[in-house]
Amino acid sequence: LAKTTQPISMDSYEGQEVNITCSHNNIATNDYITWYQQFPSQGPRFIIQGYKTKVTNEVASLFIPADRKSSTLSLPRVSLSDTAVYYCLVAPGGTGFQKLVFGTGTRLLVSP
Amino acid sequence: KAGVTQTPRYLIKTRGQQVTLSCSPISGHRSVSWYQQTPGQGLQFLFEYFSETQRNKGNFPGRFSGRQFSNSRSEMNVSTLELGDSALYLCASRQDGYSNEQFFGPGTRLTVL
Numbered sequence: 001l002a003k004t005t006q007p008i009s010m011d012s013y014e015g016q017e018v019n020i021t022c023s024h025n026n027i028a029t030n031d032y033i034t035w036y037q038q039f040p041s042q043g044p045r046f047i048i049q050g051y052k053t054k055v056t057n058e059v060a061s062l063f064i065p066a067d068r069k070s071s072t073l074s075l076p077r078v079s080l081s082d083t084a085v086y087y088c089l090v091a092p093g094g095t096g097f098q099k100l101v102f103g104t105g106t107r108l109l110v111s112p
Numbered sequence: 113k114a115g116v117t118q119t120p121r122y123l124i125k126t127r128g129q130q131v132t133l134s135c136s137p138i139s140g141h142r143s144v145s146w147y148q149q150t151p152g153q154g155l156q157f158l159f160e161y162f163s164e165t166q167r168n169k170g171n172f173p174g175r176f177s178g179r180q181f182s183n184s185r186s187e188m189n190v191s192t193l194e195l196g197d198s199a200l201y202l203c204a205s206r207q208d209g210y211s212n213e214q215f216f217g218p219g220t221r222l223t224v225l
Contacts, residue, residue: 034212043116043202043216044155087155091212099145099168100212102155 004088009107018075020106022088025069032093033064033071038105040087047086048073051093075108083110113138116117116217118203123224130191133220137184137205143167145214146178147202155202161186162208190222198224 005023012018024033032051036044037069050071059076075082085101085105119137125131137144145168146158157170161180178188184205190197200221204214 006148027184032212041200041219041221043204043219044214046213049212090211091147096183099160101157102147104154104194 004090004103006086006103007105008104009109011109011111012078012112014079015077018078018082018087018108018110020073020075020086020088020108021069021070024088024090027068027090028092030092031068031090033062033068034089034091034100035060035062035073036087036089036102038087040057044087044102078108078110080110080112082108084108116203116205116215118201118217118220120220121218122221122223124170124225125193126225127193127195129193130167130189131193131223132211133188133190133201133203135186135188135203135205135217137186138155138204140204140206141215142184143206143208144184145204146179146186146188147204148172149200149202149219150198155180158201159186195224 007074008057034049037047038044048062050064052064055062063072085107087102087105089100091100119134143162145160147155148153159178160168164180175191180186200219202219204216206214
């Protein structure tokens with residue numbers, strides 16, 4: 001499974017856009033990039049998933065360059081409630097029964 | 113649709129005891145995975161069950177075991193508890209083994225004294 005590298009922590013202020021970049025140099029052709037969010041004492045929550053280019057949903061955007069060796073999760077206009085740990089995962093899609101490996105994640109702190 | 117439920121939410125045990133944790137996946141989901149989360153090691157994969165069969169296993173000792181029933185509910189058992197087993201145990205379900213979108217439960221906080 002491809003290993004991911006992301007910043008340990010990031011700080012931001014309310015209303016700002018936050019971009020968290022994840023490096024996955026050894027990503028395989030059939031790997032998808034998935035992001036999860038976790039609040040203290042809760043289970044992670046799926047945010048977004050993509051394969052290439054750009055994916056957007058009501059919560060975030062995911063930018064994936066052509067070489068797919070990195071990806072950027074973009075959170076528009078963050079609020080205090082976006083303070084959480086964000087995990088980037090890379091795992092095959094469509095091949096079934098692949099375990100998901102969570103790295104250390106990025107701890108985002110949003111201040112007033 | 114009800115989310116993933118885990119029972120109990122909190123548990124206190126002593127060293128040497130055994131414990132069984134329960135997880136009920138989202139209705140229609142056939143895959144259940146278990147994770148251990150500690151401050152030092154982060155989120156670590158324990159095992160995954162699909163249609164009552166263990167499909168994947170993490171690097172945990174044999175003291176950690178699990179099973180899945182025909183209704184997709186799953187149990188995890190830890191025998192001969194050690195202090196280091198104190199953690200948040202999370203269960204996650206997904207519709208099948210092909211999706212990377214998992215739905216996590218609130219977890220069971222296990223404290224071993």
